């Protein structure tokens with residue numbers, strides 16, 4: 434836990450990550466300084482190869498920097514062992530990848546329940562929690578399928594459910610909707626938005642500018658450096674707009690339906706999603 438409320442949840446000081454050797458050596462991250470406060474929803478953008486995934490991997494303790502400091506909740510984590518990194522990940526960090534990395538020999542339910550094993554939760558409770566989150570992703574009827582029996586979009590949703598089952602306080606998402614149709618993308622983004630409203634810190638890499646409307650801060654990277662860092666203050670336009678539907682059923686009714694796929698039979702007509710702009714007014718200010 435943080436020492437006090439002003440301690441950033443993540444602080445990077447002159448963080449550098451190099452790849453290659455000799456003439457081929459280059460900085461994927463070049464002396465990056467970054468403070469992330471608890472409860473921020475950060476979108477990281479930038480051209481291909483600018484270092485977005487490398488940054489996310491270092492923050493997620495999947496990779497180590499070559500120089501600089503990384504403080505998580507005010508404590509340096511660079512010198513911790515890989516085992517300690519794994520423990521921190523399992524307790525605090527949920528990671529959503531563009532490629533879903535499901536385990537083919539485990540059922541959908543077992544895949545989603547897997548992260549709870551490291552928390553020492555009993556099998557029945559693990560499967561109950563996994564089942565509950567799968568239902569929110571419309572995958573309740575696929576619990577006993579094997580991953581290879583699912584469509585790409587369904588596999589992606591299972592992978593996201595697995596990342597969220599631990600209720601991590603920090604969620605890292607690398608192009609989380611990159612392989613999803615528009616309907617599933619909305620469901621996932623609203624899910625991330627709900628997690629943000631409940632106080633979680635979300636860091637999302639995306640190439641899609643429209644997804645930055647969910648973020649409270651947009652960071653643009655270039656050549657391993659932070660090129661711009663913009664905070665977006667979301668201000669509710671009026672009292673009525675406070676009633677953002679947190680109930681999933683209400684949300685789904687507002688989502689524009691996508692073309693039905695083979696796996697998803699056509700649904701009854703649904704109401705069109707209310708434009709976000711009517712509910713909120715955004716002020717953009719450079720930080």
Ligand SMILES: Nc1ncnc2c1ncn2[C@@H]1O[C@H](COP(=O)(O)OP(=O)(O)OP(=O)(O)O)[C@@H](O)[C@H]1O
Nearest residue numbers: 452453460461479480481482483484485486487488
């Ligand atoms: N394992 C690796 N070995 C060598 N170079 C790497 C490795 N991983 C990344 N790089 C290089 O580091 C730089 C940053 O890569 P990174 O994947 O972080 O960029 P990115 O902004 O996420 O790109 P994209 O949007 O295409 O995913 C690139 O030049 C890339 O080629």
